[in-house]
Amino acid sequence: MKKTQNKPIETSDTSAMLYMQHSQVMVVYTEKSDREVWTSFKSGDEAAFNYIYRKYVADLFNYGMQICKQEELIRDCLQKMFVDLRKNQAKLGDVQRIKGYLFTVFHRELFKFLKKERKLNADLISLENEENMFHIETSHETKLIDEEFALEQKLEIANALNKLPTRQRQAIIMLYQEELSYKEIAEVMNFSEVKTARTLVYRAMEKLKEIFEVKKA
Template sequence: MINNPKPPRPENNVISLLSHSESIKIFENKSDEEIWKAFDKGDEFAFNYIYRIYVVKMFQYGCQFAKDHSLIQDCIQNIFIDLRRKRGGLSTVVSIKAYLFKILYREIIRKQNKNKIVGQQSFEISEEGFSIEYSHETKLINDESMERKRELVMMALEKLSQRQRQAILLMYEEGMSYKEISVAMEFSEVKSARKVIYRALASLKDLLHEKAPYLK
C-alpha cells in the first residue's frame, strides 16, 4: 500500500469543495445508495462527502497497478469532473467505493492504451500489479510475532495472478464483500468473485504448504 499519497487537488471553478465537517454531519449515517442519489440530484454536500471520503482511497488503489502517480491523479480528477457533468442521469450505485474503483481501473487502462497508440512512454502499468503490504490490522495475518509466516504469505501472494491479487486486496485490504468485488472487477455475477477468491486462497494454501509444510 502507498504511504502518504498526494491525491488530486480540485481546480478552481471546476470542483468546489464545501465544508467537510458539514457534509459528514449530513451523510455519515446514510447508505451509499442515499448519498449517491443526493449527489445525482445536485447536492453539493453529497459531492463533497464522496470526494473527501474516497479520493485518497482511489489514489492508493490506482498506485497498486500504475506507476505514474501524476497520471493517476489526472484520472481521478477527470472522473469526478465527468461524474459531476452527468448528474441527473447517473445509474443507481449500491457501493460507491466499488463503483469508483471500477471506473478508475477502466480509466487508467484507457489512458494506457491511448498512450500506446500515440507512442507516449510516460505511463506504465506496473508489471507486478496489486502488491499487498500488511500491517498489524491486516485480517489475513494478525499475529505480529509471526514474522516468518507473514513473509511466506507475501512471497506466496506474488505467485498469484494479477486478478487473484486484485481480488484478495479488495477483500482483505479494502474490506469489500463479494458483491462489491464483482462490481469493482466488473464480473457479471457475484459467483465469479467468489470463485476467484476461492481459487486464490486455495493457491495460497498450496504455496504455503510447499514452502513451509510445518505451518498450519
C-alpha cells in the first residue's frame, strides 16, 4: 500500500500527485511561507495560484469524496470554489495556513452546493450515509523497528475507531492525517469553540484506551 503524507513545506513535497515533484514552480514557492504565497495569489500571481492548486486540490477532492461520493459534483464544487476565490482574490483576507483556510471554505461550499443540487435534483443527489464517511485505516507500513503494536492490535484499533461517531472519526483524521490544528478543525467543522474539537478527539482516545494498553503478545 502506497502512503501519502503531507510533509512540511520546507522539505520535499510528497503529495499524492506525481506531478508535484521538483516542478520549478513548486521549488520557487516551497521556500515561501503560506502567508507570502497567499499574498502573491491575492495580487494576481498565476504561479502562486498554480502552486496552491497543485498542492491542495488532491486533498480537497479526497475530503469531498468522503462526504459525497459523486465525483462530478465534487469536481464542480471545487471548480466553483477556486473560480470564486480567483474572482475575489484582491478582496480576500490574509491567510496564515492555506490548507486550513481552503478546507473551511470548501466544506462550507460543499454543503451549500449539496443543498442546492438536492433541490433541483432530489433523486440524483444522495448524501452519504453518515456512517460511511471518514472511515479510518491503520496503516501496516511502518519504519519502526520496535513496534508497540502487533498487526492484530492495529486492526482492532481500526475497528474500534470506525465504530466511533462520525464526527469523532472526522476530527481524528483531520488532526492526525491532514495535520490541521484544533482551531482549524473547529473552523472546518463549524464549531463555535475550539474546545469542542479538542474534546471530540479526547473522548475518542479515552474510549480506546483499553485497547491501547493491551501488552503486545
